[in-house]
Structure formats: structure tokens, C-alpha cells
Amino acid sequence: xxxxxxxxxxxxxxxxxxxxxxxxxxxxxxxxxxxxxxxxxxxxxxxxxxxxxxxxxxxxxxxxxxxxxxxxxxxxxxxxxxxxxxxxxxxxxxxxxxxxxxxxxxxxxxxxxxxxxxxxxxxxxxxxxxxxxxxxxxxxxxxxxxxxxxxxxxxxxxxxxxxxxxxxxxxxxxxxxxxxxxxxxxxxxxxxxxxxxxxxxxxxxxx
Numbered sequence: 001x002x003x004x005x006x007x008x009x010x011x012x013x014x015x016x017x018x019x020x021x022x023x024x025x026x027x028x029x030x031x032x033x034x035x036x037x038x039x040x041x042x043x044x045x046x047x048x049x050x051x052x053x054x055x056x057x058x059x060x061x062x063x064x065x066x067x068x069x070x071x072x073x074x075x076x077x078x079x080x081x082x083x084x085x086x087x088x089x090x091x092x093x094x095x096x097x098x099x100x101x102x103x104x105x106x107x108x109x110x111x112x113x114x115x116x117x118x119x120x121x122x123x124x125x126x127x128x129x130x131x132x133x134x135x136x137x138x139x140x141x142x143x144x145x146x147x148x149x150x151x152x153x154x155x156x157x158x159x160x161x162x163x164x165x166x167x168x169x170x171x172x173x174x175x176x177x178x179x180x181x182x183x184x185x186x187x188x189x190x191x192x193x194x195x196x197x198x199x200x201x202x203x204x205x206x207x
Contacts, residue, residue, distance in 0.1 A: 019046045023054050025095075025155025027064055027077040028088045034069065034076040045152040095154050097121045097188050102150040106190065109146065110138035113165045113194045118187040120156060127185050128178070131160040134168040134194070165194065172197055175204060 015021045022044040026035070035043070041051045055075055058064045064075045077084070097103065097117050106115045112135040119130030131150075133143075143162060150158050161178075163171070171179050183201055192198055 019044070019050055020054050022046060022152060022155060023051065023058070024063075024087070025091050027058075027075075028084070028091050029154075029156045031077045031079055031084075031088075034067075034074040036069075036072055036074050040075070043152060044155075045149070091155065092123055095120060096123055097190075100150065100153060102146065102153050103190060105146055105149070106133060109133065109135065109142045111136045112138075112191055114168070114189070114198070115191040116182060116187050116189050118182060118185060119159060120154060122186055122188060124186050127187075128181065129159050129161045131158060132163070132182060133160065134163050134165055136165055138162060168194075169197055172201055172204075180205070 015024055023040060023046065026040060026043055037048055037051050037055065040046070040055065041048045044051070046054075055064065055066075059066050059075065062078050063081050065078050066073050066075050068074075100121060103115075103117065103121075106112060112133065114132070114134035116132045117130065118124050118132075119127040121130055147158055147160060168179075179201070183205060189198075
């Protein structure tokens with residue numbers, strides 16, 4: 001087992017379970033938001049019963065606060081809870097590539113030619129996207145499931161871009177600003193089956 005994988009498992013064990021860790025994440029990374037039980041369940045892919053139990057535990061130690069909204073209980077982060085900033089830093093570190101296991105499912109979406117992560121996956125706030133996938137015959141249903149899984153794992157929204165290979169090649173030939181920005185900022189290439197096109201991009205950057 002890799003050191004990064006071991007750290008991810010250690011964090012889940014430290015905070016009780018994968019489900020508990022996901023719920024803690026969503027509050028730390030969305031400190032201004034208030035969530036109903038069903039919203040937490042949907043965003044974390046944890047069942048309602050377990051969400052209620054975990055929220056009750058977190059409220060009992062004042063990690064989160066609860067209040068009535070529209071006749072229902074809603075929950076938000078207690079920003080005065082000790083170590084909030086340290087915990088948030090830990091969450092950001094745990095979310096960075098390659099610890100995000102959901103990224104391993106990208107190759108199952110279709111005929112994938114290229115996959116690049118940036119943004120939240122490597123803690124690069126300047127990027128306009130977090131994930132770029134280039135491929136053909138990509139299943140929209142699988143994309144939806146992949147992004148939902150990633151967002152549940154990360155505890156925050158994932159900005160992503162999907163392109164067919166012909167569109168990507170056209171954009172490269174046009175020195176498209178969006179593509180050039182991705183390549184100029186820090187990023188990680190997960191899949192690359194269009195090496196000649198990527199070499200063209202690399203040459204263009206050096207000019």
C-alpha cells in the first residue's frame with residue numbers, strides 16, 4: 001500500500017469511518033452553507049439514517065450547529081470550533097491527487113484520449129476547471145455518476161470539462177485560451193493517448 005493511500009485510510013480511521021469523514025469534509029469546505037439531512041445525504045452518498053446519527057454526534061461536540069429552517073433542522077459548521085483551520089488544511093491535503101480514488105474510474109467512461117486534473121485536485125485555485133476529459137463515445141450517465149462520486153468523496157463541487165477528440169484537436173490548433181491556461185498552470189496528466197497533440201501543445205508553450 002502506498003504512503004498516500006495509507007494516509008487516506010488513516011484519516012478515515014481517525015475520524016471513525018469513510019462516511020463520517022465525508023460529512024466532516026462537506027462542512028469544512030462549505031463553511032457558509034447550511035444543509036438539511038437529505039442534502040448532506042445526497043452530497044456525500046451516505047444514507048439518511050446514518051447521516052442523522054453522525055450529525056447528532058457532531059452537534060453534540062459543537063463541531064456543527066443546528067437550527068430550525070422552514071420547519072426543519074438544518075446544520076452548519078461552527079466556525080468557532082477549535083482547530084477548524086487546521087482541519088480544513090488537512091481536508092484539502094487529503095483531497096489532492098492521487099488520493100482521490102474516484103479518478104480511477106475515468107477510463108471506464110468511453111474511449112478516453114486524455115484526462116488532466118488541476119484546480120481542487122492539486123490545490124490550484126487559479127484554474128477555471130478541476131478536471132478535463134477528452135474522449136469519444138463518452139457515456140453521459142457514467143459522467144454524471146463519476147462527478148457525483150467525486151463530489152461526495154471531495155466534499156465540494158467539481159468543475160469539469162468534457163470534449164470530443166476532434167474538438168480538442170481543433171482547439172489546440174487554434175491555440176485556444178482555455179486549453180493554454182490549463183497547460184500553463186500546475187496540473188497532472190492522468191491519461192494521455194494523444195501524445196503527438198500534447199507535444200504540439202508543449203511546443204506552442206515554448207514559443
